[in-house]
Amino acid sequence: MTKEEAAKKLQTFGQEHVLQYYDALSPAEQEELLLQIEETDFSVLSHAKDGVHAGKRGVFSPLAATTLTEIDRRRQEFHDAGVSAIKAGKTAALLLAGGMGTRLGSDNPKGMYDIGETKHVYIFQRLVENLLDVVKETDTWIRLFIMTSEKNHEATVRFFEEQNYFGYQKDRVVFFKQDMAPACDYNGKAYLEAKNRISTSPNGNGGWFSSMVRAGLDRILEEEGIEWINVFAVDNVLQRICDPCFVGATVLADVSVGAKVVKKATPDEKVGVICLEDGSPSIVEYYELSPEMMEAKDANGDPAYNYGVILNYLFHAKELTGLSDDQLALHVVEKKIPCLDSDGNPLKPSEPNGYKFEQLVLDMIHQLRTCLPYEVIREKEFAPIKNPTGVDSVESARALCKQNGITL
Ligand code: UTP
Numbered sequence: 059m060t061k062e063e064a065a066k067k068l069q070t071f072g073q074e075h076v077l078q079y080y081d082a083l084s085p086a087e088q089e090e091l092l093l094q095i096e097e098t099d100f101s102v103l104s105h106a107k108d109g110v111h112a113g114k115r116g117v118f119s120p121l122a123a124t125t126l127t128e129i130d131r132r133r134q135e136f137h138d139a140g141v142s143a144i145k146a147g148k149t150a151a152l153l154l155a156g157g158m159g160t161r162l163g164s165d166n167p168k169g170m171y172d173i174g175e176t177k178h179v180y181i182f183q184r185l186v187e188n189l190l191d192v193v194k195e196t197d198t199w200i201r202l203f204i205m206t207s208e209k210n211h212e213a214t215v216r217f218f219e220e221q222n223y224f225g226y227q228k229d230r231v232v233f234f235k236q237d238m239a240p241a242c243d244y245n246g247k248a249y250l251e252a253k254n255r256i257s258t259s260p261n262g263n264g265g266w267f268s269s270m271v272r273a274g275l276d277r278i279l280e281e282e283g284i285e286w287i288n289v290f291a292v293d294n295v296l297q298r299i300c301d302p303c304f305v306g307a308t309v310l311a312d313v314s315v316g317a318k319v320v321k322k323a324t325p326d327e328k329v330g331v332i333c334l335e336d337g338s339p340s341i342v343e344y345y346e347l348s349p350e351m352m353e354a355k356d357a358n359g360d361p362a363y364n365y366g367v368i369l370n371y372l373f374h375a376k377e378l379t380g381l382s383d384d385q386l387a388l389h390v391v392e393k394k395i396p397c398l399d400s401d402g403n404p405l406k407p408s409e410p411n412g413y414k415f416e417q418l419v420l421d422m423i424h425q426l427r428t429c430l431p432y433e434v435i436r437e438k439e440f441a442p443i444k445n446p447t448g449v450d451s452v453e454s455a456r457a458l459c460k461q462n463g464i465t466l
Contacts, residue, residue, distance in 0.1 A: 065077060073247065113387050116335045140304065174466050193226075200230070208235055265417050288304075327344065390414075
């Protein structure tokens with residue numbers, strides 16, 4: 059792209075200031091900036107004018123979960139179906155590790171965080187060890203995809219190399235990068251993080267499938283006959299991955315997606331709750347639950363909106379191919395965005411100074427036909443690490459790991 063072409067593109071989106079330092083840059087830096095302008099989708103910035111707000115929602119109704127009681131009753135059947143799908147190579151795991159983990163406050167990828175006390179126990183290690191349990195049980199090396207972002211890709215790959223993939227078979231692991239979105243001030247003007255670089259941030263975990271396809275990895279799905287993809291977050295150090303019972307229950311139910319859920323701790327707990335919205339599976343955020351929904355009861359007299367999602371989904375791959383990112387809501391999130399001050403010096407703000415734009419995996423659920431919510435025991439499978447201390451923290455996750463017999 060030439061400077062003139064770049065200027066024209068920027069003008070279309072009211073972002074001409076991006077070239078303000080261009081003439082002072084070296085030829086190599088100029089080239090870098092032009093390439094980034096060419097690759098950036100500035101159209102998202104028009105959403106800054108809407109600010110942070112919840113999108114318009116449809117009519118909610120309850121969606122019954124497969125409860126622990128039913129799972130216990132059908133455990134053998136679910137387990138056998140899951141093991142046979144895994145052994146046939148129909149199941150892959152996909153780790154969402156493209157986030158910035160800003161709340162945890164470490165400069166490294168979140169998965170490199172060491173929660174060990176007497177030895178090293180990295181978050182990535184915990185997840186791989188959990189998956190290795192199933193590899194051993196089924197005697198099958200499950201394909202593992204790892205989504206990173208431009209910001210943490212090299213550090214993540216290097217760490218896996220250094221740690222010898224924590225015992226996983228290296229050639230069964232594939233890394234790919236998710237897409238980035240420009241970040242802007244409150245007026246929708248893209249920030250620069252350097253004179254030759256627009257501030258960008260990962261575009262949310264909702265674009266994982268399209269990023270995977272853009273990286274050409276749908277070829278692996280086809281070649282290996284992978285039908286189900288277990289997508290999971292980096293921060294839940296207790297979750298079971300490609301857990302045979304969950305796989306079996308989802309396959310047998312023949313749904314578009316299975317979702318691991320936990321019973322809410324309290325009616326007003328701050329978790330997204332699985333439900334139907336206009337008849338399709340969906341997730342209602344805690345702040346969207348009306349008092350009537352909080353009090354509603356199912357046929358057994360239990361709360362009707364009672365199961366929170368834990369970001370562990372088993373997607374039927376063929377149901378994803380027709381979906382487009384354009385149909386996913388774009389969330390405007392207020393964040394601290396590294397930028398340049400008025401003298402052109404790099405600035406790391408201590409307070410939020412603008413917006414980044416994200417699409418979320420939970421919005422994908424609403425694009426699908428059917429969903430099986432599958433209950434798991436919170437104390438055994440839900441130990442998210444979002445913060446250094448307090449709720450959903452390193453501290454709380456350590457306590458839960460120990461409770462489950464994991465030596466730290
Ligand atoms: P979170 O919502 O906890 O976001 O991600 P985060 O960006 O990592 O953390 P904070 O909010 O800055 O503290 C849930 C999961 O989705 C992944 C994360 O890596 C985590 O596994 N994720 C998030 C991505 O893969 N890409 C993204 O753009 C955002």
